[in-house]
Amino acid sequence: MKVSRRELALIGVWARAEAAQSSPSFRFFDAASAREIEAIASAIIPSGDSPGAREAGVIHFIDRALETFDRDQRPLYQRGLAQAQTLRRRLFPASRDLASLNSADLIRLMETLEKESAEFFEAVRVHTIMGFFADPSYGGNRDQVGWRHIGLTTGHHFTAPFGYYDAPEAE
Amino acid sequence: MIAYRPRDVVDFAIIGAGAAGGVVAKELAAAGFSVVLLEQGPNFTEKDYSHDERKFMFDRVLTNNHRQQPNTFRVTDKEKAVVQPAVGYGRQVGGGTVHFTGNYWRLHPGDFNERSRWGAVPGANLSDWPITYEELEPYYTKAEQELGISGLGGANPFDGPRSRPYPLPPMPAKGSGVLFDRAAKKLGLHSFPAPLAILSQPYRGRGACANCGFCEGFGCEMRAKSSTAVTVIPAALRTGRCELRTGAVVSQIETDALGRVTGVVYFDARKASIRQRAKAVVVCANGAETPRLLLLSKSARFPHGLANGHGVVGKNLMWDTGMLAMGLFEQPLNEYKGVQVTRVLHDYYDSDGKRGFFGGGGIDARFDWYPMGFALDGLPKDVPRWGSGFKSFVGEAFTRTMSLCGHTTCLPVEGNRIDLDPAQKDAWGLPALRATFKNHPDDLKTLRFVLDRQLEILAAAGARRVWSDEVKDVAFSVHLMGTCRMGNDPRTSVVNRDHQAHEVPNLFLVDGSSFVTSGRQQPTCTIQALAYRASEKMVAWARRA
Ligand SMILES: Cc1cc2nc3c(=O)[nH]c(=O)nc-3n(C[C@H](O)[C@H](O)[C@H](O)COP(=O)(O)OP(=O)(O)OC[C@H]3O[C@@H](n4cnc5c(N)ncnc54)[C@H](O)[C@@H]3O)c2cc1C
Numbered sequence: 001m002k003v004s005r006r007e008l009a010l011i012g013v014w015a016r017a018e019a020a021q022s023s024p025s026f027r028f029f030d031a032a033s034a035r036e037i038e039a040i041a042s043a044i045i046p047s048g049d050s051p052g053a054r055e056a057g058v059i060h061f062i063d064r065a066l067e068t069f070d071r072d073q074r075p076l077y078q079r080g081l082a083q084a085q086t087l088r089r090r091l092f093p094a095s096r097d098l099a100s101l102n103s104a105d106l107i108r109l110m111e112t113l114e115k116e117s118a119e120f121f122e123a124v125r126v127h128t129i130m131g132f133f134a135d136p137s138y139g140g141n142r143d144q145v146g147w148r149h150i151g152l153t154t155g156h157h158f159t160a161p162f163g164y165y166d167a168p169e170a171e
Numbered sequence: 172m173i174a175y176r177p178r179d180v181v182d183f184a185i186i187g188a189g190a191a192g193g194v195v196a197k198e199l200a201a202a203g204f205s206v207v208l209l210e211q212g213p214n215f216t217e218k219d220y221s222h223d224e225r226k227f228m229f230d231r232v233l234t235n236n237h238r239q240q241p242n243t244f245r246v247t248d249k250e251k252a253v254v255q256p257a258v259g260y261g262r263q264v265g266g267g268t269v270h271f272t273g274n275y276w277r278l279h280p281g282d283f284n285e286r287s288r289w290g291a292v293p294g295a296n297l298s299d300w301p302i303t304y305e306e307l308e309p310y311y312t313k314a315e316q317e318l319g320i321s322g323l324g325g326a327n328p329f330d331g332p333r334s335r336p337y338p339l340p341p342m343p344a345k346g347s348g349v350l351f352d353r354a355a356k357k358l359g360l361h362s363f364p365a366p367l368a369i370l371s372q373p374y375r376g377r378g379a380c381a382n383c384g385f386c387e388g389f390g391c392e393m394r395a396k397s398s399t400a401v402t403v404i405p406a407a408l409r410t411g412r413c414e415l416r417t418g419a420v421v422s423q424i425e426t427d428a429l430g431r432v433t434g435v436v437y438f439d440a441r442k443a444s445i446r447q448r449a450k451a452v453v454v455c456a457n458g459a460e461t462p463r464l465l466l467l468s469k470s471a472r473f474p475h476g477l478a479n480g481h482g483v484v485g486k487n488l489m490w491d492t493g494m495l496a497m498g499l500f501e502q503p504l505n506e507y508k509g510v511q512v513t514r515v516l517h518d519y520y521d522s523d524g525k526r527g528f529f530g531g532g533g534i535d536a537r538f539d540w541y542p543m544g545f546a547l548d549g550l551p552k553d554v555p556r557w558g559s560g561f562k563s564f565v566g567e568a569f570t571r572t573m574s575l576c577g578h579t580t581c582l583p584v585e586g587n588r589i590d591l592d593p594a595q596k597d598a599w600g601l602p603a604l605r606a607t608f609k610n611h612p613d614d615l616k617t618l619r620f621v622l623d624r625q626l627e628i629l630a631a632a633g634a635r636r637v638w639s640d641e642v643k644d645v646a647f648s649v650h651l652m653g654t655c656r657m658g659n660d661p662r663t664s665v666v667n668r669d670h671q672a673h674e675v676p677n678l679f680l681v682d683g684s685s686f687v688t689s690g691r692q693q694p695t696c697t698i699q700a701l702a703y704r705a706s707e708k709m710v711a712w713a714r715r716a
């Protein structure tokens with residue numbers, strides 16, 4: 001069946017609307033590269049018993065970083081992602097993209113990427129960790145999942161005892 | 172605020188509104204002199220601060236920005252210095268007192284005459300101070316009272332005598348402090364409550380610390396940290412005789428044919444060059460920028476830089492030497508709440524002939540990690556850097572870790588210095604600061620010795636797991652000392668015992684650059700005591716002149 005241009009445009013609108021529903025739109029990434037970078041981030045801080053980089057929306061932090069304070073890292077991301085794809089095709093010739101690798105294959109790829117594209121790997125690692133723990137207003141750490149993971153409660157005023165050992169009953 | 176015109180000849184132009192500069196401005200203005208206080212950075216208030224780790228720790232909002240003001244660094248003269256952040260300091264009204272940890276240790280009486288007590292140390296330029304603890308004591312007390320310091324006088328058995336108790340009681344021990352006390356008791360050591368430039372109770376119109384935890388590296392939203400920005404600088408402005416100019420990057424101190432200072436030249440916020448005339452100039456730009464400014468101020472009379480006839484300016488640079496050791500405990504401490512440090516010990520502070528090297532150190536119990544920094548740099552080297560092992564360790568360790576920080580001797584070595592880079596320039600076109608630094612071999616032995624004591628204490632405290640970095644030469648410092656040392660001999664020191672330049676009677680240098688020895692770090696208390704004392708001397712000098 002031939003799809004008209006108008007239908008194509010509509011499909012595009014729906015797809016964007018659907019993406020926008022689950023999360024704000026991207027400013028630097030296109031949808032495909034966002035998915036790929038998110039796959040890398042999800043290997044750095046995996047989901048599992050508790051939310052990881054994916055649930056924290058770290059990809060939105062990274063998108064914002066590349067739009068603003070780490071704008072100068074854009075070429076590094078572009079180059080790095082291309083290297084990661086080359087590596088993927090070498091290791092897993094039948095695969096389609098990073099996002100659809102199973103977790104064992106993704107970890108294997110990451111281990112090689114860490115050695116072969118160290119600068120890019122480090123940039124994504126730092127951004128993922130920053131995004132997981134940064135103020136949620138940056139787009140990551142959604143619902144403070146990063147802070148919850150490490151047991152940090154936010155506040156501007158705390159009263160002692162703060163923990164187990166300074167509580168009077170600890171003696 | 173009063174406004175002077177650049178062509179007005181003010182009594183004093185002060186360069187740098189930091190730890191020392193704030194004190195000097197207040198004292199001179201209160202004594203009736205006209206003062207222009209020049210600060211390159213902005214004037215922040217509590218409204219500008221937040222707990223945003225990314226912004227304050229990674230964008231260097233409160234500290235010198237190495238993109239605008241790069242420095243170069245090399246270990247020895249044999250190498251070409253490369254652009255690499257090596258000096259860090261607070262760059263705003265309040266200088267380093269805005270974002271510092273607030274550890275506020277007095278020097279010990281024996282710090283002032285280590286050379287006489289221990290003799291020469293080969294390869295080091297160890298000298299006695301030209302003043303004694305007894306001479307400085309009234310000014311330590313004045314600093315504590317005026318600025319608002321918490322602590323427990325007499326609790327440290329190694330401290331010198333004090334004429335008055337601290338104005339405020341100490342902060343209560345956090346979990347790290349409780350464990351530290353327990354371990355110290357077991358080992359027969361003498362832990363004591365940390366003296367802090369932080370209010371444990373309301374004081375002189377400011378509120379008490381709210382234990383918010385985002386303290387070191389951050390500005391205090393409660394005005395409880397006793398920075399000069401919330402204490403003496405507002406008091407200086409209230410006299411009606413002090414004008415504060417921010418965004419003023421001083422590029423030169425000018426002199427006349429007689430070799431007397433006539434004023435300063437600075438770039439204003441729009442990079443226009445302005446000349447402020449003054450009867451005397453006080454440089455309080457810190458242990459890195461003060462010597463740089465003197466070296467930038469060359470003239471026919473001072474071809475090697477101002478007050479540098481004997482080539483001493485910039486030499487004997489001493490840095491922030493000390494290591495962190497981490498311990499992981501069974502139960503949560505939640506050290507991210509509250510001030511960083513609540514307990515200290517000085518049992519290993521003095522040198523000891525039996526150790527076979529010169530130097531010693533103090534140790535404090537603290538936690539100065541924030542989530543991103545901890546996850547990126549704070550973990551043991553054998554914990555994975557990413558993946559599920561990484562995630563679970565960070566999740567468990569953040570609330571259960573405490574650190575012990577060593578603060579150790581940095582011997583003065585003549586070749587360690589600040590000078591001007593021959594090629595690199597800053598955003599104002601001025602030659603960049605070049606640092607040359609390699610620790611004296613004894614410094615590394617002291618680091619090793621004190622680190623071993625830190626690890627012992629952590630073990631005695633019941634840590635399940637301990638880790639630390641490797642002992643190595645320091646390559647980055649936030650304590651900047653010794654580069655215009657005080658002394659009686661004009662051939663080996665830059666200023667006299669009253670902080671007056673030997674070669675220029677109306678030029679005074681007061682800040683970390685005045686130090687003769689490093690003590691055991693935590694220089695700010697002594698910098699501010701010196702600033703109170705120097706101000707009194709300057710007032711007497713100006714009244715005579
Ligand atoms: C994270 C951190 C933690 C610290 N913790 C402690 C601690 O717990 N205890 C302790 O004792 N010390 C601590 N310090 C060190 C402390 O901040 C400094 O020792 C102290 O502030 C130095 O005082 P100063 O008067 O010599 O200079 P500064 O406070 O650095 O003031 C110098 C001022 O001069 C300005 N200036 C420089 N050059 C120029 C120029 N050309 N024109 C105009 N203005 C200029 C600077 O912007 C600055 O505001 C810490 C530092 C950091 C960074």
Ligand code: SF4
Nearest residue numbers: 380381383384386391
């Ligand atoms: S811990 Fe206390 S002194 Fe430090 S920033 Fe928070 S409120 Fe201010």
